[in-house]
Amino acid sequence: MGIPCFYSYIVKNHGSIIKTLKNVPCDNLYIDGNSIIYDSYNDLEPSENFEDELIQQIIMRLNALINKVHPRSRCYIAFDGVAPLAKMKQQRVRRFKSEYERDIRSGLGLSNPTKWNTNAITPGTLFMKKLSDNLKDYYIESSHIVVSSSEQPGEGEHKIFALVRNNIDYHLKTITCIYGLDADLIMLSLNHSQNCDHIVLYRETPQFIKQIDSSLDPAKDYVLDIKHLGKAIGDDFGDVDRISDYVFMCFILGNDFIPHTPSINIRTNGINVLMAVYNDIIVRQKRYLIRDGTIHWGNFKLFIEGLKQDELSRIKEEYSKRRNYKLNKTSLDDKVLFLPLLDKREEQMINPYESFWQDRYYNHLNDIDRNNDNVLKTLCINYLEGLEWTMCYYTHGCNNWYWKYNYLYAPLLSDLYRFIPSFNITLVSNNIKLPVSPYTQLAYVLPRSSHHLIPEKIRTYLDTNYRHYYDSGVIKWAFFKYFWESVVQFDQLNIEQFNIEINNKII
Incomplete structure (x- = not known):
């Protein structure tokens, strides 16, 4: 699912969830480390000692981010390890x-x-080993900063939410800022809103912000307030317990693991198509796709039965647009x-x-x-x-x-x-x-x-x-x-x- 399209949809439909960073106090800062690596890579010019300079730039960016967000309790930096x-x-x-x-x-x-x-x-390279060693040495005396390197298996963002799940009582009482901004991270945050009272997502994206909403000042730092997003989605359905259904049905729009179905694309009104059918069939009949963590396949079958009615017309419409493009x-x-x-x-x-x-x-x-x-x-x-x-x-x-x-x-x-x-x-x-x-x-x-x-x-x-x-x-x-x-x-x-x-x- 493309983040520009998804983020644009969210801002357009739920603009109140965008807040300035300085107005959100933060207890915990959890960082998707790989995003820092790529940001640091883009900062640098070619040189003979590029890898050493890159590692120093990563450390500098991490320190700048920690100082800017200034978490009151702890910081967790998670890099991608071996993936599924x-x-x-x-x-x-x-x-x-x-x-x-x-x-x-x-x-x-x-x-x-x-x-x-x-x-x-990529986990296993000499560079990632070198980065891991440098970060361990640099933060060894920082009791409130924990680094999960590429040597520990799991994607960085999923390591972050494993930490949330393993400390639910703590996270229900604190405010957590997660550094990173992609569609998966938004969905993960929504899906853990019952485990973490207040999550905001932050990423320095001035040009991106300007493209999405021209009324926002690209010079300011913005966060996406997941708690308010969950409430807004709940208001759309008239039931906040339907967040899991929302996350689940959005998988049909595609993600890193499965492709989107050909007749429903996030770029061409896909979320609205899903929402309309969901409200007409699932909400109206007081059913759920997910209940107590279990997929109710019979209800999902009803949902797909509704979606498939206009499948051919949607595919024909998209085909015609592309043919004449x-x-x-x-x-x-x-x-x-x-x-x-x-x-x-x-x-x-x-x-x-x-x-x-x-x-x-x-x-x-x-x-x-x-x-x-x-x-x-x-x-x-x-x-x-x-x-x-x-x-x-x-x-x-x-x-x-x-x-x-x-x-x-x-x-x-x-x-x-x-x-x-x-x-x-x-x-x-x-x-x-x-x-x-x-x-x-x-x-x-x-x-x-x-x-x-x-x-x-x-x-x-x-x-x-x-x-x-x-x-x-x-x-x-x-x-x-x-x-x-x-x-x-x-x-x-x-x-x-x-x-x-x-x-x-x-x-």
């Missing part, structure tokens, strides 16, 4: 696309400055950015105005036969698993480090509806296995051009045994607007066996 497989899949796609885009830009003769390989910002005075940079609008051959072959377009949708985009009911069921159940897995991840933490969505595009709602259970059932079983090693994550997510960041023994093994895996990426962008939204199909890989093989090379 569902997130690793997204990381691999993102890194592959970055390399693909660099190649395109180079072919077009566009400047492509590279001052440092940002793929080094013209880019004026297209620069070379825009040609890269808007590749999906310039090359629409695949979606033109699918063409929802012609018969059997659903068959072509699955065949072209997910490489499956829609008329094979078992195959279609497997895809739809995998998507439902994704909804359940994500809700569990957002509520309790990761219950299965090895689950992932195995396809590129979401199922059509008309097909998904057929396979939603009418009774409560758990689709993703808890898996007590530990996450993969940092070296396995490196080997899984890094493109071949960044394999110098991997230990030599592993690098040699990968080059001998897995060359095909790194050459297998195929990009698809049908029904997307921007290149960065595109998806990538890779050869399948057994992650558990891969983890064993990689770890054996380290011993």
